[in-house]
Amino acid sequence: MRLLAVLVVLASPSLARAQKDAVVKAAAVQAAANWPTALSIWEWAEPGYQETKSAKALADLAAKAGFKVTRGVAGIPTAFIAEFGSGGPVVGILGEYDALPELAQTTDPVRTIRQGGNGYGHACGHHVFGVASLSAAIAIAEEIRAGRLNGTIRFYGCPAEEGGSAKAFMARAGLFNDCGVCLHWHPGSRNSAGDASCLARIAVKFRFHGTAAHAAGSPEKGRSALDALLLTMHGVELLREHTPDGTRLHHTVTGGGGAANVVPEFAEGFFYVRHPKAEVVQKLYPRLTKCAQGGALATETKLEVAYLGGTMEILPNNTLAQVAKANLTKLNDLKYDAEETKFALRLQETFETKVPLDTITKVEDVSGKSSGGSTDVGDVSWVVPTVGFSTACWVPGTPGHSWQAVACGGTTIAKQGMTLASKTLAATAYDLMTDAKLLAAAKEEHTRRLDGRTYVPLLEKDQRPPLDYRDPPRRRGAE
Numbered sequence: 001m002r003l004l005a006v007l008v009v010l011a012s013p014s015l016a017r018a019q020k021d022a023v024v025k026a027a028a029v030q031a032a033a034n035w036p037t038a039l040s041i042w043e044w045a046e047p048g049y050q051e052t053k054s055a056k057a058l059a060d061l062a063a064k065a066g067f068k069v070t071r072g073v074a075g076i077p078t079a080f081i082a083e084f085g086s087g088g089p090v091v092g093i094l095g096e097y098d099a100l101p102e103l104a105q106t107t108d109p110v111r112t113i114r115q116g117g118n119g120y121g122h123a124c125g126h127h128v129f130g131v132a133s134l135s136a137a138i139a140i141a142e143e144i145r146a147g148r149l150n151g152t153i154r155f156y157g158c159p160a161e162e163g164g165s166a167k168a169f170m171a172r173a174g175l176f177n178d179c180g181v182c183l184h185w186h187p188g189s190r191n192s193a194g195d196a197s198c199l200a201r202i203a204v205k206f207r208f209h210g211t212a213a214h215a216a217g218s219p220e221k222g223r224s225a226l227d228a229l230l231l232t233m234h235g236v237e238l239l240r241e242h243t244p245d246g247t248r249l250h251h252t253v254t255g256g257g258g259a260a261n262v263v264p265e266f267a268e269g270f271f272y273v274r275h276p277k278a279e280v281v282q283k284l285y286p287r288l289t290k291c292a293q294g295g296a297l298a299t300e301t302k303l304e305v306a307y308l309g310g311t312m313e314i315l316p317n318n319t320l321a322q323v324a325k326a327n328l329t330k331l332n333d334l335k336y337d338a339e340e341t342k343f344a345l346r347l348q349e350t351f352e353t354k355v356p357l358d359t360i361t362k363v364e365d366v367s368g369k370s371s372g373g374s375t376d377v378g379d380v381s382w383v384v385p386t387v388g389f390s391t392a393c394w395v396p397g398t399p400g401h402s403w404q405a406v407a408c409g410g411t412t413i414a415k416q417g418m419t420l421a422s423k424t425l426a427a428t429a430y431d432l433m434t435d436a437k438l439l440a441a442a443k444e445e446h447t448r449r450l451d452g453r454t455y456v457p458l459l460e461k462d463q464r465p466p467l468d469y470r471d472p473p474r475r476r477g478a479e
């Protein structure tokens with residue numbers, strides 16, 4: 001085994017280059033073959049922790065490619081691990097597949113709600129996220145099987161990224177502990193790479209239980225749960241002014257009564273608090289909860305707090321970011337044909353500002369920046385050196401979490417971006433599996449950035465994954 005490893009390392013540079021080219025080509029072939037699976041996941045558009053069909057499709061693909069598949073990890077039915085090979089280095093690749101509510105959309109470049117589904121849409125492109133990552137993992141596995149690479153490639157099937165914090169539960173379960181490095185990517189409206197970070201985040205649902213009564217005939221007998229929620233939201237709006245710079249607070253009503261002539265007995269709101277540092281988010285969370293307590297006190301209703309967990313900010317790794325950026329820049333071959341250009345220009349008519357289409361030929365350096373959003377990849381990055389990048393799967397200027405992103409996701413524009421991602425992941429995994437010094441440098445940087453801190457997930461003790469967080473609001477006594 002050791003002799004083989006030495007032979008691989010000592011192989012001539014031109015041979016190594018040819019081998020890397022072959023891996024990249026294999027990743028592109030896999031991406032093309034698996035594009036129909038991405039389209040199926042786009043159509044299913046399953047909510048977080050309910051991605052039964054999507055997770056099964058990916059796990060079955062991995063099993064067919066000879067991976068050892070472990071389904072239902074970390075107490076989550078739709079989380080799985082698929083691995084190929086043995087021994088080190090262990091390279092992990094993350095894949096996601098959950099969709100977003102209220103964003104069903106056809107592939108038309110004008111707002112057209114897709115009928116017949118569940119109202120969800122892949123507005124964050126996770127349908128290509130999972131498939132591109134697995135395609136790259138399969139390409140690497142082929143090299144291991146042929147004896148040209150040593151080590152283990154491991155695909156992580158990660159559900160419920162959108163507010164479900166699944167990777168935090170997976171990290172707490174120790175699933176990333178033996179990984180040398182973890183790779184991920186994200187669909188976007190441009191290509192980008194660099195040692196960027198994101199916002200840490202805590203998610204919570206406040207449920208209020210009041211007393212129903214006729215809103216006109218006997219309002220004095222009622223206690224409005226909706227009033228409690230409205231007061232809470234007002235409190236949060238006032239809190240906003242007195243928070244550290246960079247704080248983000250947002251909320252939505254997920255339940256608030258059903259008839260204007262009934263005092264609502266039940267109301268529920270979904271709240272997020274975010275900041276570039278997890279330690280600040282942890283300090284803000286009790287203040288958010290006080291707003292809800294105040295809402296309940298003033299309206300004589302009962303508050304129920306459903307803590308959904310939180311995610312860390314990404315601990316960047318510049319050593320790895322440089323490798324991913326070099327590969328993405330070298331491999332970027334995105335180009336719209338006439339039909340794609342027509343679609344893109346029509347879609348751009350729905351935006352206030354238009355970003356030039358030729359920006360897809362470039363790779364933006366996002367080093368030192370924040371993505372502005374949150375991701376549970378953050379939790380992984382505190383356990384193992386982690387790197388990610390973005391490819392243009394959406395028309396330039398398309399915001400994430402928009403119907404426009406859903407529309408792009410079902411077209412060949414997303415297929416192109418997904419293929420580029422798969423190739424870049426495979427090339428980066430190849431570099432890391434053939435360069436022990438690089439892996440060691442990434443690890444050294446990781447230790448340096450941790451600066452003596454250890455990973456403590458933003459989860460309550462013994463907290464179980466909130467598998468029902470996308471269910472309709474749950475009323476007390478209705479279980």
Ligand SMILES: [Zn+2]
Nearest residue numbers: 124126161186
């Ligand atoms: Zn996303």
